[in-house]
Amino acid sequence: MNNITDDNYLKAIYHLGLTTNEKLVSPTMLANELLITSPSVLEKIKSLIAKKYITYSKKKGITLTKAGKDMAVNVVRRHRIWETYLHKHLGFNWDEVHAAAEDLEHVRNEKLIDKIFEVLGHPEFDPHGDPIPNKQGVFPKSVRRALSASVMGCKIIIVGVTEHSDAFLKYLSDIDLNLNDKLVVIKIIEFDGSIQLKGRNNGIIQVSKIIADKIMVRCEKENCRCK
Amino acid sequence: MNNITDDNYLKAIYHLGLTTNEKLVSPTMLANELLITSPSVLEKIKSLIAKKYITYSKKKGITLTKAGKDMAVNVVRRHRIWETYLHKHLGFNWDEVHAAAEDLEHVRNEKLIDKIFEVLGHPEFDPHGDPIPNKQGVFPKSVRRALSASVMGCKIIIVGVTEHSDAFLKYLSDIDLNLNDKLVVIKIIEFDGSIQLKGRNNGIIQVSKIIADKIMVRCEKENCRCK
DNA sequence: ATTTTGTATTAGGTATACCTAATTAAAGAA
DNA sequence: TTCTTTAATTAGGTATACCTAATACAAAAT
Numbered sequence: 001m002n003n004i005t006d007d008n009y010l011k012a013i014y015h016l017g018l019t020t021n022e023k024l025v026s027p028t029m030l031a032n033e034l035l036i037t038s039p040s041v042l043e044k045i046k047s048l049i050a051k052k053y054i055t056y057s058k059k060k061g062i063t064l065t066k067a068g069k070d071m072a073v074n075v076v077r078r079h080r081i082w083e084t085y086l087h088k089h090l091g092f093n094w095d096e097v098h099a100a101a102e103d104l105e106h107v108r109n110e111k112l113i114d115k116i117f118e119v120l121g122h123p124e125f126d127p128h129g130d131p132i133p134n135k136q137g138v139f140p141k142s143v144r145r146a147l148s149a150s151v152m153g154c155k156i157i158i159v160g161v162t163e164h165s166d167a168f169l170k171y172l173s174d175i176d177l178n179l180n181d182k183l184v185v186i187k188i189i190e191f192d193g194s195i196q197l198k199g200r201n202n203g204i205i206q207v208s209k210i211i212a213d214k215i216m217v218r219c220e221k222e223n224c225r226c227k
Numbered sequence: 228m229n230n231i232t233d234d235n236y237l238k239a240i241y242h243l244g245l246t247t248n249e250k251l252v253s254p255t256m257l258a259n260e261l262l263i264t265s266p267s268v269l270e271k272i273k274s275l276i277a278k279k280y281i282t283y284s285k286k287k288g289i290t291l292t293k294a295g296k297d298m299a300v301n302v303v304r305r306h307r308i309w310e311t312y313l314h315k316h317l318g319f320n321w322d323e324v325h326a327a328a329e330d331l332e333h334v335r336n337e338k339l340i341d342k343i344f345e346v347l348g349h350p351e352f353d354p355h356g357d358p359i360p361n362k363q364g365v366f367p368k369s370v371r372r373a374l375s376a377s378v379m380g381c382k383i384i385i386v387g388v389t390e391h392s393d394a395f396l397k398y399l400s401d402i403d404l405n406l407n408d409k410l411v412v413i414k415i416i417e418f419d420g421s422i423q424l425k426g427r428n429n430g431i432i433q434v435s436k437i438i439a440d441k442i443m444v445r446c447e448k449e450n451c452r453c454k
Numbered sequence: 455a456t457t458t459t460g461t462a463t464t465a466g467g468t469a470t471a472c473c474t475a476a477t478t479a480a481a482g483a484a
Numbered sequence: 485t486t487c488t489t490t491a492a493t494t495a496g497g498t499a500t501a502c503c504t505a506a507t508a509c510a511a512a513a514t
Contacts, residue, residue, distance in 0.1 A: 001231070001330045005501070028461060040502050042463065047500080058462070058510095090342045103228045103334045109327045115317045232471070255491060267472050269493065274470080285480090285492075 004106045007075045008034065009044055010053060013062055014072035024061025073137040078113050079105035080126035085116045087127040094127050094179065095169035128169075129160020129179055129216055148212035150195060150219070151226045154185040160216035168214065175205055177215070231333045234302045235261065236271055237280060240289055241299035246389075251288025300364040305340050306332035307353035312343045314354040321354050321406065322396035355396075356387020356406055356443055375439035377422060377446070378453045381412040387443035395441065402432055404442070 012033045016025045027045065031038040045062065048054045053068030064072060082104040086092040092100065107113075117123075124140040125131055131139040144159050158181045161168070172178070176199065183205070187196035193209030207215070219226050239260045243252045254272065258265040272289065275281045280295030291299060309331040313319040319327065334340075344350075351367040352358055358366040371386050385408045388395070399405070403426065410432070414423035420436030434442070446453050 001333070004228070026461075027463090036501090037503065038462070039464080039504085044501075086339070090339070090346065092338070092342075096338070100334075100336045100339050103336060104331075106228070107327075107330045107334075109330060111319070111323070112313070112317070112327050115319075119317065253491075254493090263471090264473065265492070266474085266494080271471075 001106055001108065005044070006048070006051070006053070006071070007106055009048060010064065010068055010072040011075045011079075013054065013064055014069065014076065017064065024059075025063070026061055030062065070137055073133050075105050077133045077135075077137075078107070080130055080132040081113055081117050081120070083126045083128070084120055084123050084132070088120060088123075089116075094173060095166050097127055098164055098166075125159070127179055128164055129158070142218070144216045144218055145226075146213050147195060147207070147215040147217045148193060148209055149226065150185045150188065150212075150217070151224065152185055152188060153221060154217075154219045154224055154226050155182065155221040156185065156197075156217040156219050157182050158215060159218050161214055162216060163214045171211075172215075175207070176203065177205060177207070182220075228333055228335065232271070233275070233278070233280070233298070234333055236275060237291065237295055237299040238302045238306075240281065240291055241296065241303065244291065251286075252290070253288055257289065297364055300360050302332050304360045304362075304364075305334070307357055307359045308340055308344050308347070310353045310355070311347055311350050311359070315347060315350075316343075321400060322393050324354055325391055325393070352386070354406060355391060356385070369445070371443045371445055372453075373440050374422060374434070374442040374444045375420060375436055376453065377412045377415065377439075377444070378451070379412055379415060380448060381444075381446045381451055381453050382409065382448040383412065383424075383444040383446050384409045385442060386445050388441055389443060390441045398438075399442075402434070403430065404432060404434070409447075 009030070012030055013025055016029055016033060020029065027038045027041045031041045034041070045054065045056050048068070049056060052065055053071060054062055054064055056062045079101045082101040083097040086097045086100055087094065123132060125142070129144070131142060133139045142159065146162075147156065147158075150156060158177060158179055160179070161172070177183075181199060183197040183199045185195060186198045186204070189195070193212065195207055195209075195212050197205045197207070199205055236257070239257055240252055243256055243260060247256065254265045254268045258268045261268070272281065272283050275295070276283060279292055280298060281289055281291055283289045306328045309328040310324040313324040313327055314321065350359060352369070356371070358369060360366045369386065373389075374383065374385075377383060385404060385406055387406070388399070408426060410424040410426045412422060413425045413431070416422075420439065422434055422436075422439050424432045424434070426432055
């Protein structure tokens with residue numbers, strides 16, 4: 001529970017480092033991510049450097065040290081385990097788990113997190129399809145790609161999303177797209193990249209390219225052209 | 228998760244108000260309870276007064292307002308619900324639940340606490356036998372007294388303890404005294420107030436007066452002289 | 455090459471939660 | 485009642501985490 005601030009900075013740096021490919025992580029980016037000002041970030045950067053969690057130079061940006069990355073991955077691990085637990089064992093919806101996990105991720109009780117992880121049967125993915133790192137910080141591998149990269153006939157299974165906003169997750173629920181759903185791509189509208197899917201009880205679901213970009217899937221059709 | 232400090236001060240004031248009967252709650256007592264210095268307490272007192280959680284005067288001591296008491300009772304509620312959950316659903320021992328609950332009690336997610344409370348079947352007492360207040364802050368009634376107030380022949384059931392230190396709880400486990408155990412008082416050594424109990428499989432357990440004072444029981448023998 | 459624009463950085467300020475050292479006040483003992 | 489002890493209080497200090505305003509810098513545009 002101590003150092004919630006450190007947790008949040010390191011998590012944000014880690015996250016930005018992954019999502020903002022190529023470009024470095026700058027103080028301004030961090031400030032935007034954390035909804036604070038850049039002088040505040042600059043100050044905190046000094047303290048995180050002193051604690052040897054990060055390095056920083058204007059040209060190289062902010063990078064996590066081994067210790068910093070370990071810390072960040074541990075926060076991610078706790079977050080995702082709690083999300084899974086809230087969903088699987090406490091009946092929280094896909095779009096409700098995040099807020100609660102934001103708090104629970106800071107509870108550093110190893111026995112607690114180990115226990116709920118065990119009760120869950122050591123899952124590899126959380127309710128958003130995001131991989132849960134093991135205690136050593138190693139992430140499980142998964143063959144996943146955006147739904148938008150599908151071709152006609154793909155037999156896809158939804159394994160995750162790249163946007164976690166309540167609004168987005170709610171929308172997916174509303175159009176009856178849920179994690180682990182199996183669907184078949186029945187039409188691709190070349191004009192705008194929209195995709196039509198056939199789901200359970202043959203219901204037809206159509207999603208725009210914008211949505212399809214954010215839905216991660218695995219294609220289970222053998223020798224599918226999508227590969 | 229915000230205002231963990233407020234939580235801890237209010238909880239401590241509430242707790243001292245109950246245990247330290249008669250005497251008022253003074254800044255020094257609070258300082259000792261929280262393991263900080265009295266100037267720090269004095270400063271915080273001002274802020275809690277400003278927030279209308281407490282009142283303070285040298286002669287009347289520190290008292291909780293309605294709002295302050297509600298806040299404190301809510302922390303106690305969350306703490307005890309988590310303790311119960313950790314014990315009943317996650318396999319934590321009697322003496323392990325407290326530390327984890329110290330952190331979890333600050334997670335202010337109503338749906339979460341409601342849910343685990345529901346999953347537990349709306350229990351009235353936690354693993355230490357302490358009553359869990361309902362959402363309105365009302366505590367369940369229980370007829371409980373110290374084990375030390377027993378007479379020969381009392382058929383007692385252990386419903387709680389008044390000390391929660393790991394060492395004490397560990398000791399009770401070690402001599403095989405656990406919550407909800409049923410025992411019979413077979414000897415009272417007047418000389419020092421020690422009590423001998425017969426428990427399951429007729430094992431004899433002896434506790435000193437000091438211990439017996441801290442163990443809360445209910446006597447289930449009809450018309451027992453202890454009443 | 456110079457200006458514009460945006461990012462990085464410094465300077466200085468606030469609030470919170472703690473501290474030590476010193477002072478005041480009250481209560482108990484002589 | 486006066487001394488002594490303890491509790492309450494004030495004064496002043498530190499560290500953290502935030503802020504605004506001002507300045508320095510660097511990259512892009514003219």
